[in-house]
Amino acid sequence: MEPETLFINSMDQLYRMARFMLSDVQDAEDAVQETYVRFLIRKPKLKDEEHGKAWFMRVCINICKNQLRFRNRHPQCNIIEVDTKGVDFGEREILREISLLPVKLRSAMILYSIEGYSVKEIAGILKISEAAVKKRLQRGREQLSIRLGGEIS
The missing domain is CATH 1.10.10.10 (Winged helix-like DNA-binding domain superfamily/Winged helix DNA-binding domain)
Known part of the structure; x- marks a missing residue:
């Protein structure tokens, strides 16, 4: 399976996970988008479909953690x-x-x-x-x- 197709098939799962972690629609969308950008930049060699899904999930989780860490260090109030x-x-x-x-x-x-x-x-x-x-x-x-x-x- 093509990596781009794999990402598209994993998008809903990535979004749900990011939405749950970040509790914000826009931040979750940003996290999923950033995951794809990192994929395009790094171009990892994905062994199979399961390895690809795991790579996308791990990267998205790390991005969410970074966003949460940023929020904690830089509190904001609209x-x-x-x-x-x-x-x-x-x-x-x-x-x-x-x-x-x-x-x-x-x-x-x-x-x-x-x-x-x-x-x-x-x-x-x-x-x-x-x-x-x-x-x-x-x-x-x-x-x-x-x-x-x-x-x-």
């Missing part, structure tokens, strides 16, 4: 998942829009508006100049204003 119980609808909409900003603008906006850091402190955290922080805040506010129809000052 701004949408933050507890917004005493926050009115307008503020929730602003939080959602901030979460959709490009990473550079979003990080500056979160540090300034939500976490309460000063421009100088943000410059130190992000390792950029104070002028760059001010520019990112300005651009972030402009984009939020456009998205929210001029509701941001």
